[in-house]
Amino acid sequence: MLPRRRIQYTQESIDQQLQQIYLLDPSSTTENLEQLGPIIKQIHVNRQQEAYLRTLQGLVDSKDAEIQQICSDNYKDFSSSVETLFTVKSYTTNLRDKISTLDASVTQVGKALVEKKKALMQTKKVAANLDEAVDALQSCLRVLDVVNRVGQMIKEEKYWSALRALEEVHAMPPASLSQTPLFQHLLSSLPSLRNQIKQAVNASTKQWLLMIRNNGTQVGKLAIDAMELRTRRWRSRREKEPMFKLSRVGSAVECVSNEKVENNIFDNDKVQVDFKPLYQSIHIYTALDSLEELQKSYQADRKAQSDLILSASLNLNSLETITQEITGFFIIEREVLRTTRNFRNERDIEELWDSVVSRLTQGIETALKKESEPEKFLRVKECLLAFIMTLESYSYSPTLLQSFILTLFEKYTVLLEGQFGTKFDKNVMADDCTPMWIETVAQRDTTLNVVWLVRSEVEEIMNTPLPLNMPFSQAFFSCCQDIRGFVQKFYQFMDGVSQHHRNIDELLGNSLDRLLVQKISSNIAKQLTTTTGLSQAAQMITNLEHFEIACSVLERSLTSLRSAQRGGTVRITASASFSETLKTARDRITSIINSKLDDFFELSEYDWTPKNREESPSMYLYELVNWLTTVVDSLVIKDAYKDEAYQAAVKYIAECLSEFIFGQNVPKINLNALSNISVDLDFLESEFKRIGRAHLQEAFAELRLSISIVLNDVVQEYLIPSVRQSSYALVKPKRLHILLEKLAKFGKSSRDTAEREAGEKRQKEADSVGKIYPGESRH
DSSP: OOOOOOOOOOHHHHHHHHHTOOSBOTTOSSBOOTTHHHHHHHHHHHHHHHHHHHHHHHHHHHTHHHHHHHHHHTHHHHHHHHHHHHHHHHHHHHHHHHHHHHHHHHHHHHHHHHHHHHHHHHHHHHHHHHHHHHHHHHHHHHHHHHHHHHHHHHHTTOHHHHHHHHHHHHTSOOOGGGGSHHHHHHHHHHHHHHHHHHHHHHHHHHHHHHHHHHHHHHHHHHHHHHHHHHHHHHHHHHHHOGGGTTOOTTSHHHHHHOOOOOOOTTBSSSOBOOOHHHHHHHHHHHHTTOHHHHHHHHHHHHHHHHHHHTSSOOOGGGHHHHHHHHHHHHHHHHHHHHHSTTSSOHHHHHHHHHHHHHHHHHHHHHHTTTOOOHHHHHHHHHHHHHHHHHHHTTTOOOHHHHHHHHHHHHHHHHHHHHHHHHHHHHHHHTOOOSEEEEOSHHHHHHHHHHSOOOHHHHHHHHHSOSSEEEEEEHHHHHHHHHHHHHHHHHHHHHTTOSSOOTTHHHHHHHHHHHIIIIIIIHHHHHHHHHOOOHHHHHHHHHHHHHHHHHHHHHHHHHHHHSOSOOOOOOOOOHHHHHHHHHHHHHHHHHHHHHHHHHHHHHHOOOOSSOSSOOSSOOHHHHHHHHHHHHHHHHSOSOHHHHHHHHHHHHHHHHHHHHHHHHSSSSOOOOHHHHHHHHHHHHHHHHHHHHTTOGGGGGGGHHHHHHHHHHHTTOHHHHHSHHHHHHHOTTSOHHHHHHHHHHHHHHHHHOSOHHHHHHHHHHHHHHHHHHTTSTTSOOO
């Protein structure tokens, strides 16, 4: 079976197909390779056919003999086939030539096409590389943009955003860029950028610290002003409602009833303190895991700022500003502690507080060393009190400052005593010792509101028509006024101080006692030594009586004078000193009277050995009694003191007369002189009885009995013990013995026999009386 006839391709058909192929169309932007495919396929088929033909030719050649044989057998058929084969061979040869030509042409065209394809592939590869490079550059640009924006955000103080941007770079997904030197360089620069952020935040914190230092004084002033306003409001309410008198600002009652006015001391029309920079710094340092570094830096900076507040010696004139600055400093610290959780350590703040307070107290103490005015101490206390109350409301311990105030209080008390002591000296020593003259109702009411009197005396003064003389002098009024001022200033220092001296009332009592005793009582006593006028001495007695009464009244009234302070009972013991000085004043009156009485007795001209007896008293006694009654009755003192003056004067008269009778100045005496003395005694007793003071004659009892024993010649009765005890107990044996000896001397010296015998008798009686008191010297 012959093989299937294959499709015959003539040279024309092949040429026609090749002419129809256009690999490149000049008007087209794309390659026209699709048409080449079928042609190449046909060429491939033709090649296969040619190979087949060659193979067939080989078969033909090998079979020539067989063919010849067959041809000879089948010549005609063979000849026809040979012709056909030659024709086919001719076509095949032509086809081979055409194929070779076509192959060369195709090879040439394919080579150009391959070159173009290679160029195209290279172009695509370059394009891919360019795309990859573009992507890489875009990634780099994004990173560079982040880095650039970090710098810009640092300049704009957007530190947290800058830090977040750096975190975004770290968080970028891994890419081919991550292995590039550029990216690695950018990553290596991130710590530097973080350090820039930290430095910028640190600079911001430093700037903020400078800002709060500059504004701290104003913050403190606003806080202190608010506390002073609160104090004034509460003081006003205490005055209106006595039930709140013992409650201070800050007490539970005050806190409940306080009408608090919201006032943001950190944000107002005078000052603005923004804590945002600090909070931002804390946030950034926390994110950078460097919070401890910020804490140490902040602590050191604040410590340095606190040292600058009291860097030099303290001037009291700047104390208010300093306390305002300290107040603002620690209020800000408390706000930082409150709003930043654990950023600040409360113990560190307390140590800083104790350090500042210690330096403040030392500075104040040094500044006050040379101060002698108590008002300076009072102003310091007022300044410190507002300072303490303000910071106590922010939970700072006031213990050190309160203890310091108590120390100042003790020094203040000493200076206050000195100041008022000088006033009391002037009041007493400049007093004219005359009753205080009152002309108007206002003067009277003012005076009664100042002095301390018993109710009965006040009522008596109120019922006395004006004008009038007060019983006391100007010194008493002035001293009472100064005592009130002293007490007011004494308690004024402790007003508002929550921690009181445990013996504050005792201190006041002791201070008042010292002033009353050393500056008033003692000065009056000194003044008495130089006083010669009875009216002045009498006025001093009246003043002393009123001072003595004022001490007891003052004890009771000090509770109302106390300035809303809790305390015990104030004890004043100066009344004992006034009692003693009052006794001295009474003695001084006695001394003045006795001095005048001496003048009268110097004028007396007694004849102690008269020849006759007088029936009328001595003339000087008229003047003496008249003067004594006039002067003593005119003294503006109690009747008891007048009677005491009378008793002292009569006793002194009796002693003077006794000195004549029993003293050594008169060597001898006779019975006529004794009779004359007896007449004088009768006169004096009658005069005292006339003025209603008959009891004064008791002063002459011993002298009268002694004279009566001699004049009645009853010495023998006196020698009888029972009689002596019952009838003559007042007569001292020694004095009677002296009188008898003087009588004996007169009798012995007389030329009259009867008188000499009487003298001998008196001598024997004297000897007998002398035996009553053995061991005593006889005169």
